[in-house]
Amino acid sequence: SAVIEEQKFSLQEVLDTFKLCLSENQDVYVEHYVAGWRGLVKFMNSLGNVFTFISKDAVNKIQILVNFLNGENGSHYVTIQSMVKYELDNQLVDLDKRGSHPESGSRTLLRLHRALRWLELFLERLRTSTEDSKTSVMCADAYNESLSQHHPWVIRKAAGMAFCVLPGRPTFFEVMNVGGAEKVVDMLGDAVPMISKVYQITEDLYSQNNLLELP
Template sequence: MAAGAETFSLREVLVAFTACVSEQREVRVDPYLAGWKGLVRFLNCLGTIFSFISKDAVTKIEIIENYRNSDQREKYLTVQSMVEYELANGLVDLQQRSKHPNSGCRTFLRLHRALHWLQMFLEGLRTGEDNSKTSVICSETYNASLANYHPWIIRKAAGVAFCALPTRNTFLETMNVGTAEEAVTMLGDALPYICEVYKITEELYAQHKLLDLP
């Protein structure tokens, strides 16, 4: 386990996702990115074999952070305001990547798809047997979700990396929220919030026909 693992706590990550949904049922961008940053820290603790994954996630987080630090920062406060602003101003490539290859909408969609995997993976961990293999939970949930959007070479590399994952109980303890049982309870408390964030975003993207953005 690389340095930094001891400072990671899944609690902070999950708290960030619980803060995402506003009273108006909008998804706030800042806590969403904070949640992903925490996940990336955790991923980095699992070893350098996962670097190609965390680098891609960091690139996407930074693209959206840059919008949040730009003159248009208010437009990127929530996913709803981002979609409205970018669509109204022709800032999204709808057919193929050309003028706006890194729009907020297409970049957020990549994280949104990864959130679907995360939701299924955490549920698999939560409900798995004590001695089940994290690598199996990870590859099954990946194949059922994100893999559908990845070329063969990425799927292959991801499959190799998954083999380096520790057993379920060691994995749960690495989350630094107490015993494996306590981590399971925490996952059960937090998962409905992640599901809600996913559901709201999915509905929004479907409504605007943005689910296949190139």
């Protein structure tokens, strides 16, 4: 029944949230971006306690953005585009080194943005994987190709240990709660291009404004 279906957690719903991120003129809504991340955190936590050190940081960053969104200047935080413009126009971003604005919306979102690239790469590997593929290897490869470049040695080490205890592909697919392997592949074929688009739009915005290395 409807009630039971609502309680069921499906990664499909999470990834669908990223579809809502794009406005008609290709702006990215912070509200839906953050909601997508909330769902990913929930999914990650359902994989086991080891992952809470990772999700804690994501939760912190989600909260910083939600506070801006609900704060007195919230109207400037509706889209990533308006947020970046507002914070830059009002000198609310530490550009070279951390100073009086260590937790700007722009630098906070950049951290999630970099992680979204990891997600895109990982999900694409998952989509094209075979029965004997290892989630730990797919996860590590995606990480080494993206997010790891922004992390110091200790974090890379800890992330590597977390990857090792990832459940195998069958369990992983089960927790995703999308259906059989074929359904998962279909769902990912739909979701990955959407995530990729949100990523690219954000990447271009940050690149045009020289914000890709915010401290």
